[in-house]
Amino acid sequence: MKIGELSERSGLSRDTIRLYEKNGLISSSASQSETNNYRDYSDDVLLQLRFVSSAREAGISIADLRELMKAFFDSCDPSQAENVIIAKIEELKNRIEQIENVVSFLDAALVKVREGLSDA
Amino acid sequence: MKIGELSERSGLSRDTIRLYEKNGLISSSASQSETNNYRDYSDDVLLQLRFVSSAREAGISIADLRELMKAFFDSCDPSQAENVIIAKIEELKNRIEQIENVVSFLDAALVKVREGLSDA
DNA sequence: CAAAACAATAGACCATGGTCCATGGTTTTA
DNA sequence: TAAAACCATGGACCATGGTCTATTGTTTTG
Structure with missing residues (x-):
């Protein structure tokens, strides 16, 4: 097309x-x-x-995606491709954890805001 | 300081x-x-x-953080602050889901790469 | 066939999020 | 006290990830 x-x-x-x-x-x-x-x-x-x-x-960068796409389709060395993918998965899981931390913080903040509300 | x-x-x-x-x-x-x-x-x-x-x-933008920090510290209207925080939490949870989808995709790709490896 | 729609290319432009540098002033410290 | 370290300000610079525009050429369609 x-x-x-x-x-x-x-x-x-x-x-x-x-x-x-x-x-x-x-x-x-x-x-x-x-x-x-x-x-x-x-x-x-x-x-x-x-x-x-x-x-x-x-939130995955173009540069990172290039590596990934190359691993999927162009890799002459499959075990190399495997490594790239594993690394990326690891990275993404870390990112998820980071975001979860921020969410926890916001949840806590929410509780405080609500306490303030009920005090008022 | x-x-x-x-x-x-x-x-x-x-x-x-x-x-x-x-x-x-x-x-x-x-x-x-x-x-x-x-x-x-x-x-x-x-x-x-x-x-x-x-x-x-x-991955939270400065603009978004400004909103949040303002909600935490400057908000004259606590219920408004609450809304901002809730919205942000929702957003972040969506983001986590998106990333999890990508991880699933990569997991599947990993399986395929490994099948290829064992075939070879 | 002519106009409209589509395509390729290159370069300008934009926002975001930083870093770096020059300048000039203020503290610290040896 | 003089040099070194610090501070504020403003502007330049950079990478990333896109969008927009102009130009030129090709198809499609009425």
């Missing part, structure tokens, strides 16, 4: 898709036609973009 | 502290001396900075 359709179906702007491609998160091939230089995107790319998109929303 | 000590004890650079102050995350008072215009930071600010710091690491 062409970038317009991919944009439509992925919910990402053309610009963003091109940015991701430039950064090695996805790849495309030249279109069949020899009169244009349009790019052709496979259905797989759509799936990849869905993952990338949710990962970006979860 | 002066900014140097605060920097030391909070682990944040002077520049970062000044940035946070400019953005309303913390506040300070003028020093006692009348010959200088140094700022004076209370011990409370140190605690606030520790929270800010961990929240920043968890």
Whole structure:
């Protein structure tokens, strides 16, 4: 499919898709036609973009995603890929913990605010 | 305390502290001396900075933190403060879920990579 | 066929979150 | 007291992650 359709179906702007491609998160091939230089995107790319998109929303950087996507699809050394993925999972679990700490803090703050409210 | 000590004890650079102050995350008072215009930071600010710091690491934006800090300390309307905090907690829980989804995806990918490994 | 819609490319532009530097003034300390 | 260390201010600079615009060329469609 062409970038317009991919944009439509992925919910990402053309610009963003091109940015991701430039950064090695996805790849495309030249279109069949020899009169244009349009790019052709496979259905797989759509799936990849869905993952990338949710990962970006979860706060994973483009640089990190490049590593991951490379591990998924380009890795000549699967055990190397395994390591990249394991490391990333570890990182994300740490991040979850951090956020949970902040939530705990906010929960405590909430209790205090409510005490203040009932005092008043 | 002066900014140097605060920097030391909070682990944040002077520049970062000044940035946070400019953005309303913390506040300070003028020093006692009348010959200088140094700022004076209370011990409370140190605690606030520790929270800010961990929240920043968890990916919470400065703008969001400003809202939160304001709710904690400046709110004339406690029930408004409560709402801000509740909203933020909700947001963070959603974020955790998003990250957990990515982790699940990566776990699945890991399984596939390992299948590939055992096939080889 | 002509206009509208689409595509590629490059570069400008923007916000966010910091860091770094220069300047000039104030304390500390040796 | 003089040098070293500290402070405030402002502006430059940087990376990240996008968006927007202009230009030029290609398809689609009425």
